[in-house]
Amino acid sequence: MRLLRIVNAFYAALFLVMALVAITFLAGGLNDPVRSVAQVWVPAGWALLFLLYAVLAFLNMRRAAAEGPTGRLLALNVAAAVPMAAGLLAGEAAGRLLCGVAMLPFALSAAMLLIRRRGNPA
Helix, strand or coil: HHHHHHHHHHHHHHHHHHHHHHHHHHHHHHHCCCCCCCHHHHHHEEEEEEHHHHHHHHHHHHHHHHHHHHHHHHHHHHHHHHHHHHHHHCHHHHHHHHHHHHHHHHHHHHHHHHHHHCCCCC
16 A cells, blocks of 8 residues: 555656646747637646646545545546546557556556455445
8 A cells, every 4th residue: 555655646746747737838828829719728628637637646645545435536536547548549659658657546546445445344
């Protein structure tokens, strides 16, 4: 479980850096005179998505998450891993690599929560 906390800490930091990169692209595109609405909302959406993933990785790191509402945390981890698993099948080579790597902490956390839940029938 300790290794899983380290993996989640690494990915939380990685997702925060990715959100900052998306915000940088957003800020760089604001001064473009020929920008469209989609050019503004795409980096904003990516930044929001990466922030949500970082928050989920932080939630996975908490010790209280193991004793707390594991059903919700399990559902959130599965909900985060499923689109990335779909990206493994549908994306190009770079997209498959990124989706596969980004799916790791959520798939591991979901598996550990399922194992812990089955070990404690109460």
